[in-house]
Amino acid sequence: MQFDKPATTNPIDQLKVVGKPVHRIDGELKTTGRAMYAYEWHDPGLRYAYGYPVGSAFAKGQITSIDSAAAKKAPGVLGVVTTLDVGDLQKGKLNTAKLFGGSEIQHYHQAVAVVVAETFEQARAAAALIRVDYVREKGAFDLKAAMTNAETPDPSTEPESSAGDFRAAFAAAPVAIDAEYTTPDQSHAMMEPHASIAAWNGDEVTVWTSSQMIDWWRSDLAITLGMDKEKVHLMSPFIGGGFGGKLFLRVDAVLAAFAAKAIGRPVKVALPRPMISNNTTHRPATVQRIRIGAERDGKITAIAHESWSGDLRGGGPETAVMQTRLLYAGENRMTAMKLATLDLPEGNAMRAPGEAPGLMALEIAVDEMAEKLGMDPIEFRIKNDTQVDPENPERPFSHRDLIGCLKLGAEQFGWDQRARPATRREGNWMIGMGVAAAFRNNLVMPSGARVRLDQDGVVTVETDMTDIGTGSYTIIAQTAAEMMGVGVDKVAVQLGDSRFPVSAGSGGQFGANSATSGVYAACVKLRDAVASKLGFNSADVVFENGEVRSGNRAVALAEAAGHGGLVGEDTIEWGDLTETHQQSTFGGHFVEVGVDIATGETRIRRMLAVCAAGRILNPITARSQVIGAMTMGAGGALSEELAVDTRHGFFVNHDLAGYEVPVHADIPRQQVIFMDETDPYSSPMKAKGVGELGLCGVSAAIANAIYNATGVRVRDYPITLDKLIGDLPDVA
């Protein structure tokens, strides 16, 4: 199905199932431990062996030799495969750093070997016996030091944009700010480690893994193993979190495949937690400069956002300036990204890449500007709202209700109670409120599905879509149920299998809207097949209550399907509506914090997000996405930072004791309100993504609340107490 005109009325608009708070259909499997995650997959007929990975002990250089003799002789060991054994491998198309193979080391904890044994413990013990000789090379590990050599990245990343004459307008602006902000490297820190099982059958391999994008992994695994994609079968039905860390092929799948081949048995490989931060990808650190100029009435006349980030050679920039091209009006504007070469582990997508760190900076700058203008920050944002793409004013937004989010949020949160900076106290707590705009583009991806109707009237959806904890199973079931006129209990959903039609996968908050649209398209085909079989005219057929009706005739779906059943399969494809219309999602984040006047500890007291993201397919799973994202933003604001050892080139705090994500005690009452809206330009579902919107801007809202509480403006994340106490009132 080609979606190239705004959606009109369609069966989804009935909203009998879609839009309802349906509990997760896979919830019981998860709460009872029966959902099989990658490492747990177990076929009683197979004798699994256990592979344990060995990571490089240095960041950059050449391996000269690997001595695995002692490991091979260790108890239970079945085999050792080293990076030298397999030689240079073709790198996956979507990988920046190579995962395995050859003598070159590009980053710390890059995989150099896998040791396979009868038990996990034997493999781990033997892995410690591997000896690697190497020649280290000097590397660049410090973004601030490397900034001077940063270059404009590849034009395909659209590194620069401008409109009007920023320089002149900024110089002429009566009110202006010019400030630098930094965001640190961050780790996805998902609960489930990267894990895979590989089993060979002749020259074909089946891999159970934890992947957000089945087809991307399948293609890149085939390339890396030098084999035909058709001979790679991937399974990833349940995923314990990804956040972008499982978008691209990872080494656990590669090691499992090599190890299984070497010993002739299925092999399980999971990355140990301390290896994950440096072996896999992370969100790169940024240095950002923002300049805003305005008239005294608050109208922005000039806005510029520049961002510096680093990556391995061949990598890309953290696209932290993108939202600034679209979020606020202003005739004179420019954005630019610069990329430095660093020899740290690969930087790549983490939830809301670009917007998350970009808004961490921009939305502090906007708060600073409002204060300088003597305006309320909400009023300032409303004054500079735009209904068109400010760089291309002929391009309207498909639907944009940022103002509605901010106004409703202000009312619900009690924004009028916000005091002047550093004036509200409760005991030892300095109390403050902050606000920030949330903004994230609505991306769409082609997405396919196959829908079967059987003689029992059961509708089965098959697609390689993944559910990374987001609720894909449930919203896909709701979509099929709505389209076929049955209850969710009559729908079975099978996901994450490369034998199914290729879907959007999970990433970029494109999964829910794209994948359900693909299911919609397949259901349209199935409805046609049902109507055609019954001799009904498709146009006036109604699917309702397990029946299909036309005029006075009604036939049970089960009967319509007959013994052979019926199948509909299709892929949603996207026309140029994303080009003619800017499609984005919007929100307002409101936060109240307390800062301990003596210690500078910040504790969040209340959070509210108001989101405008098209039709909400399921308010339970959507809310879960938003509060999860708000929690991630709390970590980003207050504690999360991969600490770089700039001498040796690695992230030092590479476990969950050292990399502090929020715990329950950090998270207060979180409220989420969804605007009641649809966006017919986005898809037949009229929905948009919401999985990343909740993260966008929230950290800045916390930063702004800290400023309001203390009067201390911190521009370097995370806002830890050491950055505050020097400026807090004397209490001794």
Place this chain on the structure above:
Amino acid sequence: MRAFTYERAPTVDAAAKAAAGNPEAKFIAGGTNLLDLMKLEIEKPSHLIDVNGLGLDTIEKTPEGGVRIGALVRNTDLAADETVRRDYALLSRALVAGASGQLRNKATTAGNLLQRTRCPYFYDPNQPCNKRQPGSGCSAIGGVTRQLGVVGVSDACIATHPSDMAVAMRALDAVVETVKPDGAERAIPIADFHRLPGDTPHIETALEQGEFITGVVLPAPVGGKQIYRKVRDRASYAFALVSIAAVIQPDGQGRVAVGGLAHKPWRVEAAESELPKGARAMASALLADSRPTEQNKFKISLTERTLGAVLSEAKG
């Protein structure tokens, strides 16, 4: 983790004797720290002596009016004990500020004293560490040091002791009771129990090979306001940046031990005469010989400010 042999000790004497001749033997109780370290091969015992069957899990009054806490009393039980909560509230508060409920259910009194540093370089076997591999060097110095020590540090090690419980015990003048393999008993004041790193940071306590902790004695209650204030980046499940264990008497005299600053709970009795003059004077005396890094020098002012808050609370 390397292969190891394992035995359950039937008696305290047997436990001490089993460990006596074997420097690669370790006692195991709750295992909340040791097992993690064994998985990473930071600890590589060839023999484990399980002491969980030895009793030593009661809290009893002593004739001197104090309490004797068995070595195997779990942190949860110790924190919840009625006498401890009434007479040694400082200890109870310190315990519940540490770890998580699940860990406190397993962790024991003796094990808590013996937990090892959380220095990230100690935890990464690729990095030189004098504590993990004597003589290999300290990779933390000059590296990422925000969490690490500011006083009592050496050129060989700037690690901190991670315990909350031990900080409170230091302020309460606890005494660690032990039995040596030859049957000799010792009572080690907690001030002497943990060592500063010096040139031998791998030697962390006064214990000799095979010497077994049987319990910890707290002297008679000292009264006063007992405050444990732990400062950290997140609200739970994090090691202290700074923690203050204070016992403040109505006349302003008192005791202060500080966690998160040093290789041992940091207390300078001589500095306590400054306490009535306020936090600044006290902190200045307490941290007179500090040697912070650029990344952790904030701990100096944080200690002073937190102490200020504690003293205000004590007055209130």
